Amino acid sequence: MEITTQEFKHCDLIKITGRIDSSTAPVFGKALDKANENGRFKIVLDMSGLEYMSSAGFRAMLASQRNCQRYNRGELVLVAVPERIREALELAGFTELFKTFDDSVTAVGSF
Amino acid sequence: MTKLTFQARFDFLNDIREFVARIARQGGFSEKEIYSLQLAADEAATNIIEHACADLPNANFDVTCEMRGNTLMIIMHDMGAPFDPAAIQPPNLTADLSARKIGGLGLYLMHKLMDEVHYTPNSKTGNVLTMLKHRG
Numbered sequence: 001m002e003i004t005t006q007e008f009k010h011c012d013l014i015k016i017t018g019r020i021d022s023s024t025a026p027v028f029g030k031a032l033d034k035a036n037e038n039g040r041f042k043i044v045l046d047m048s049g050l051e052y053m054s055s056a057g058f059r060a061m062l063a064s065q066r067n068c069q070r071y072n073r074g075e076l077v078l079v080a081v082p083e084r085i086r087e088a089l090e091l092a093g094f095t096e097l098f099k100t101f102d103d104s105v106t107a108v109g110s111f
Numbered sequence: 112m113t114k115l116t117f118q119a120r121f122d123f124l125n126d127i128r129e130f131v132a133r134i135a136r137q138g139g140f141s142e143k144e145i146y147s148l149q150l151a152a153d154e155a156a157t158n159i160i161e162h163a164c165a166d167l168p169n170a171n172f173d174v175t176c177e178m179r180g181n182t183l184m185i186i187m188h189d190m191g192a193p194f195d196p197a198a199i200q201p202p203n204l205t206a207d208l209s210a211r212k213i214g215g216l217g218l219y220l221m222h223k224l225m226d227e228v229h230y231t232p233n234s235k236t237g238n239v240l241t242m243l244k245h246r247g
Contacts, residue, residue, distance in 0.1 A: 021128075022157045023121035052128075052146075054153045055220060059213045066208060084146040091223050092216055093204025 003031045010111040011042035011074075013104055017049030025056035032064035032076070041067070041074025044107040048080035058092055065097060079104045113177040117156070119164035119189070127156050131176050131185060138178040140246055148244055151224040152176075152185055154217035155240055163191030163238060182226075187240040193232030 001018035012035045020028050035043055043064070047053075061076065068074040077099040081089065089095050101107035115130055117123040128149040135145045156174070164170040172189035199215045206212075222228050227243040 019125065021121065021124045021153055022161065023124055052149070054124075054150060054157065055213070055216045056157065058216065062208075062211060062213055069208065084143065088150060088220070091220060093202070097208055097211070 001028065003028065005031060005035065007040070008108055008111075011044055011108055012040045013044045013046060013108060015046040015049065015104075017051075019052040020050065020057035020060075021052070021054045022056040025054075025060050028057060029060035029063065032060060033067075036064070036067050041070075042111045043068060043074070043076045044079055044101075044104055044111075045076060046079045046104050046107075047082065047085065048104075050082060050085060053085050053088070055092065058089065058094055062094070062097070075099070077101060077107050077110065079107045114173055114175040116171050116173050119160045119167065119170040119172055119191070121157070121160060124153050124156055124160075127174055128153055130174065134176045134178065135183055138183055138246065140183065140244075144244070144247060147224040148183060148185070151221045151242060151244075154220050155185070155187055155242065158217050159187060159189045159191060159240075162194060163189050165192070167191055181246045183244045183246070185242045185244075188237050190237045193234055193238050195232070196230050 001016065001020055001024040004015045006013040014031060016028060065076045068076045079101045080103065081100055117127060131148050131152045132145050135148050159172050170191060172187060175186040177184055199218055202212060202215050202219050221242065225242045225244050229241045231239045
């Protein structure tokens, strides 16, 4: 798993590639936390290069969404969710908790 | 060789997923089905590592994966703490964000992704989890 964070004026763009399971989810969670610690609560998560995500990744996304949306200060939105991952998120009832966009330009522009 | 022993550590989840994918691919499952099988096996192994073997340093557990006719069978055998599946609350999938609980999600996904999930706890001979998926 690799994570890159890019700061835009109104939001952070975090791109994750590879696989997120219980061994890599803590690093993923820390990257999301770090944005919040820097006072950034509008986050675009680019999942286009993600091959796999277990519920450990869902858990990190849920925790981050809670933190971002607190006091209406922001939101975590998803970009280019791969089909298999989207299906698993749907099974878990998670799709309604996150806005999704097809591309990161539109997502960044939404903030 | 259809039975492999893994250390109860998250670093081995990828190997477990690869093992299941290899057997499922040989058994003629589609890539979509293979993803589901890998996810179910990952969630099951994660629960064993995170809960059953939490207090056991250097614990191992066995994973058996093989085709029986048109059915893929995954069996996980651990010597850790047994649990009562009936005591695990199913997740509330429609709760709003603040009320959403994450516990029990792995077990829920296993049941949704597999055709059959059976769990036999035994503190003496070990706990046995059996999951079956029929080829579509």
